[in-house]
Amino acid sequence: MYRFLLTPRWWGINVFMLLAIPFCVFMGSWQLGRFEDRVQTSRDADKQVEAARTEAARPLTELLPVDKSTSGNQAIATGRYADQLLVPDRDLDDRQGFYVLTMLKTADGRALPVVRGWLPGEADPAKAPAPPTGEVTVTGALQASESPGSNGVSAVGGLPRGQTGAISAASLVNLVPYKLYDAWITLARADSGMTAVPATAPSDTGLDLKAFQNLGYTGEWFVFAGFVLFMWFRLLRREVEFARDTELGLVPDAEPNAEPNAEPGEEPSARPDAEPAQVPDPADGRTPVS
Incomplete structure (x- = not known):
């Protein structure tokens, strides 16, 4: 009954399934994997940020x-x-507000963007306290430059004068008249009643959409494997049932009433056991019905 497994067709099916x-x-x-x-990288990045807060500057x-x-x-x-x-449209503790970003000019002529703090509400220059005068020494968490548009806002276009959508040298080059460091810091202690902005993990280290795409693809590949196995068992079952029916003579003919040697368009001959047509006899006086 299972001799069909040795046919070239089933050899191909079996090899495909095994691969x-x-x-x-x-x-x-x-x-x-x-x-x-990505999960482990996210955990390590969070631990790094927490450890960096306690390290010496x-x-x-x-x-x-x-x-x-x-x-x-x-x-x-x-x-x-x-x-x-x-820097408008920045959330902190589920509240919308804005960063107060001030350039710190250093001795080498370059400036370091410093987030001095966060304030709630719409970005308004009148709300932002003026920076301290004279020489200052600042300490804060170092952050990499943001990509323009990373916060859903254009870096320059569409914003009022004196605002920026991203904190990076590429975004600020047209807003300030001096060279900038390709980095920025957020003060550990905010100035003048503002709320300090906590440091964030580096980019590409969190559980982003790509991580959950990997998880979705994992499920898809295992579903594909199960589907291949299911289809193989289904084909095998149908083949076994067909072989059993053939052995028992239960496989019906394709066209039971058709003559196997009849040519296309040729009318089949009368069946041998069919009765001949009755022809009326004129002598009995009856008129045949046409």
Whole structure:
């Protein structure tokens, strides 16, 4: 009954199944590993930010350029405050507000963007306190430059004068007349009654959409493996039932009433056991009905 498994057709089906199922399991396991790596990276980044808050501050120049290992570390810089900008549409503790961003000009002529604090409500220059005068030394968490539009707001276009949508040298180059560090810090203690902005984990280290896409792909690959196995059993069952019916003579003919040797368009001959047509006899006086 199972001799059909040795036919070329079933050899191809079996080889496909034996290759497809391990491939689907491998791809599902790989996607699951990618998701677990992203989860672990997110945990490590959070731990790094927490540990950086308790570490001693280091000079800014020792921490540049900013990468995943230095992001969130406490940096110290000395200079004089200059231009001040507002960064609208920034949430803190589920409340909408804005950052007060002030440029700190250092001795080498470059300026460091410093987030001095957060205020609730719409961005309004009248609400932002003026920066301290004279030479100051600031300490805060070092952050990498943001990508323009990362907060859903254009870096410059569409914003009033004195506002920016992203904190980066590329976004601020047309707003201030001097060179900038490709980094910024947020003060551990905010100035003048503002709320301090906590440091955030480096980009590409959190559970973003890509992480959950990996998890979704994991489920899809395992579903594919189950589907291949299901279809193989279904084809096998149908083949076994067909072979059993053939052995028992239960497989019906394709066209039971058709003559096997009849040509196309030819009328089939009368059946041997059919009665001949009755022809009326004129002698009996009856008129045949047409």
